[in-house]
Amino acid sequence: MRRRRIYEGKAKVLFEGPEPGTVVQYFKDDATAFNNQKKGTITGKGVLNNRISEHLMLRLAEIGIPTHFVRRLNMREQLVREVEIIPIEVVVRNVAAGTICKRLGVEEGTPLPRSIVEYYLKNDELGDPLVSEEHVTAFGWASTQDLDEMMQYALRSNDFLTGLFYGIGMKLVDFKLEFGRLWDEEEMRIVLADEISPDSCRLWDINTNEKLDKDRFRKDLGKVEEAYQEVARRLGVLPEAGPVDMQGPQVMQ
The missing domain is CATH 3.30.200.20 (Phosphorylase Kinase; domain 1)
Structure with missing residues (x-):
């Protein structure tokens, strides 16, 4: 077929x-x-x-x-x-890894003072640049209300997933979420979309800090x-x- x-x-x-x-x-x-x-x-x-x-x-x-x-x-x-995908990647960081280390000079593995939420524009040609709430709302990629909901869902997901992974011996270092607008007749609601997997999460073994995610591919760790x-x-x-x-x-x- x-x-x-x-x-x-x-x-x-x-x-x-x-x-x-x-x-x-x-x-x-x-x-x-x-x-x-x-x-x-x-x-x-x-x-x-x-x-x-x-x-x-x-x-x-x-x-x-x-x-x-x-x-x-x-x-x-x-x-x-x-769904109509919102062109913003929402990244929640619990431990310093990846681009935040390079950008802010923080050593990889440093626990962050609190969970940090960042927004990135989904655009490969531009290298998915970091953007602020001001950019997102000014360019109309999402409204303030959309962002409030996305932030709320992202932080709740983080709380839940951190506990879930901790229970099986893994540290949720950071992860990326994507959201979409689901239209039901005239009603619109924001829903979690795309996927949640080792492609979109950094997961480290709690005891050894061994990487159990796509960083093994990125860094040729085998x-x-x-x-x-x-x-x-x-x-x-x-x-x-x-x-x-x-x-x-x-x-x-």
Whole structure:
């Protein structure tokens, strides 16, 4: 069956959904870093991220955070509600890592005085620049009310996910969230969209500070597949087939 491809990003392909207002989100094994300057493949990443994101989206929905997630369809695909993506990445930081170290001269691993929320414009050509609330509202990317809701959901998600990961021996260093506008007739509400996975979170082992996320790919640390599998294993969502058959069904055009 041929499906209409709506969009292809760095890590996912979106297809027209089986019913109006839905989209099928297909998880690829492609990996990119430094705004697409570094490219590679992490075998089985799509299968693992599909499971991990499903689990975390469902857990967040349980505490009242609205998401676009409907259900997982197979090893690599999930059904999600069609949303108008807000072009702002919301990053919540608990421990200094990545660009904040370079920008502010803070040593990696330094616990931050409190959780810091940053906004980045989703634009690969510009390198996803850091923007302020003033920029976001002045250019009309989101309203003040939108941002208030996004900030509230981001901080609640952070509180919940920090505890969840801590319970399985991991430190949530920082993570990125994306939001969308869900239209229901004339009603509009902000919902959590995209994915939550080791692609979008920095996760360190509590005891060793070993990195269990995409930084292993970014920094050529090796054992990238194993790190993703370890996160899935600790969350209790490692596919039953195990790492042997991580290819999963291939994308149908």
